[in-house]
Amino acid sequence: MTASRLALRFVALGYLAAILVVPVAFILYKTLEPGPAAVWRSITTPAAVHAFWLTIEVAAIAVPLTTLFGMVCALVLARTRVPGRSVLEALIDLPFAVSPVVIGLALFLLYGREGWLGPTLAEAGIQVIFSVPGIVLATVFVCLPFVVREVTPVLREVGDEAEQAATTLGASPWQTFRRITLPAVRWGLAYGVVLATARAIGEFGAVSVVSGKVSGETETLTLLVEKRFTNFDLAGAYAASGLLAAIALATLLAMTLINRKGAVA
Amino acid sequence: MGTTAVTVPTRRRARPTRRLGGAGALGFGISTLWLSVIVLLPLAALVDRSLHDGLGEFWRDITARQAVAALRFTILISLAVTVINAVMGVLIAWVLVRDEFPGRRVVNALIDLPFALPTVVAGLTLLALYGDAVAYTKWAVLLALLFVTLPFVVRSVQPVLLALDREMEDAAASLGARPATVFRRIVLPNLTGAIVSGAALAFARAVGEFGSVVLISGNKPFDTQVTAVYAYKQVESDNATGAAAVSVTLLALSLGVLVALRVFERWATRHDR
């Protein structure tokens, strides 16, 4: 145990504390400041309850879709030789790079009343933008890369010998997938799912533009935070933020339990 | 270079199986379809709108003085943040992987918090915390961006660091090399790929950040206004075309970074293939 090791630890943890921990601890502190009863009241108003369920509902739709896509895509990237794979792989990262303002604007231009698809969908009676489907679309957009990026490297690293052996022994593709592939990637998959969930719950920018903010209908928890903040209901804003932070921490706790292979020795 | 960098292959490319031929194509089709509908189609609508009034107008939109100033500021501050978080990212990853202290697992879990916390909450908090001192200055933007890009390099470096074979380091140490030299000559070269990968993502994320920055930066044109906020302003001024044009620039920038990253990765792992 040397001085330099201690120094490194100190610097690393100090930086994390300043940038990460202190802000979050601050939110939790501000949240609990008015007392647990006030906080409970604040997060059980009809609008808050609805916002909570809406947020969960959107995540419950977006995350499984993302997982399915992620799994399929990872298999294509790691197990096939289809030409165009690398283009696909490059495009996967696109959502990381797109600003929420841009996503919102783009969705508007596509699904809005005067957008590309808007009028057609409207005629079919489908309202995408300013209703839950729009929120789901925006959320799916931002969550897209997560599962793929976690599963693909694992698939590549694990190699396909076991799968090949299984096939040689007469297993069907589905059996091979279920019995060999899936268990091999399960922790990477779980980690990706958890990340996607956290992201889905926390999305604000793009949703803000496409949701319409109809209280009790299309107002998610993050939008509620903003609204309360805007209305000078700071205690309420912190309460809702605290709830979000708590969900986030619960998600992270799930991750710690899963203990992603290779993250920490 | 005195010594050649010793690279430990971090991925073994499995020989693709031809048995998945048909299914592979199907899978590819599904993936591409999903990606197109969810991501590419909206972006196509965006690009289309940006050219709505012709190329001339597009050019004028992106060379407007405020737009250029915003872009310059955005790029510079994002670069600064990327560099800081790349350095700190390696440091943090090192401490998390090689060091042991109580609460290490908790700290490790916390790293992903910026993914989970809504940007509005982050902005709100930073504003409340650091308030007067930094509000509405470039430092505020820096702080907000440091927060949202923190996880990228840490998370990309960690697995590599973990998989690293310590024999090389031990050998060097036993031959008398100081820890700093061991790190610089043996460990770091192996991390370069991961660092660049994480940094590229961090940069792409930083240039587009809106939610936390808009609250805390004051958005002064030519001063603390980032491109995302400028685009927002254009939307609010009923200039959707201008907003789209500026957005396309931002997109091209981020895409460029990601593509460069892929090219770099292919080059870096060329010996593995």
Next chain:
Amino acid sequence: MRFRQLLCAVAVLAAVLAAGACGGASDESGGAQVAAASADGGRQTLSLVAFSTPEVVYDELIPAFRKTEDGAGVGFKTSYGASGEQSRAVEAGLNADIVHFSVEPDVTRLVKAGLIDESWKSGPSKGIGTNSVVSFIVRKGNPKDIRGWDDLLRPGVKVVTPNPFTSGAAKWNILGAYQHGGLSFVEKLIKEHVTVQPKSGREALQTFTGGEGDVLISYEYEYTLAARKGQDDVELVVPDDTFLIENPIAITKDAGPAAKAFLDYVLSPAGQQFFANWGYRPVSKEVFDRNRDKFATPSKITSIADLGGWEKVDKELFDPQTGSVARIEEEAGVSTGD
């Protein structure tokens, strides 16, 4: 096996949670009553899309409306946000029966889109729902002794006002300055005294209460809200010459009969009293007189009609490319930037 069990548990949990999503309603003070309104559904459901500030008023007004004969059984869906954003949302398809915005151009946009009839201004209040005046909000005790517009130009005075290009409502503030000293006044103000340009009026208020600047140019009623919500270290100063803020309200073309009834209620003495209680100047003279003691009386109030109407003003001053204010803002950037 452990993983599979975990997976099953998560799936079940997700299903339960997803199934639990239930309808709700508007938030906070009037929340419970408005909630009952929505759940009721009843005869008709009205969608109110408004700018963000009157939310507190509607939380009280809507339940009162429901108690009237016309309003019994009417459900409400409400959406509040920045005026421009809300207007654009309605244009792009957000369902709305009644709209209440901050500035007239936000309604004109919908008229042009064919969603609101051109005759929306022909009612007794000429399409206006609420009034206010451009005022100053200063620190308690008014340490910098701000009384009128000229005080804003004193050396060292830092002014907070939202950006007129992200906040349509912020245009009122600029017009306040404009009526006092014309473009040269506005120019001096923006170039030398405006330190921060938040993207909305509400954000500007928060910026100010957060400690930035010496004076905030704002709507008179924002002060009432701030004071009621516990921001007690600020006070209101109404300059002697100022600008009349007129917030338009209109019903959309395919709104049902209950919408008209609601609009009538909003404009009625009963409805306007709710607004007066929150610091808005009532549209009806009768209600205004009744509440006279709440409001300061500047000797000169200019209105948008005096300047030739919104279309003219928007084009000359606020056009993002050619407007005078756009030019000023562009030039201002040069002097305040590095």
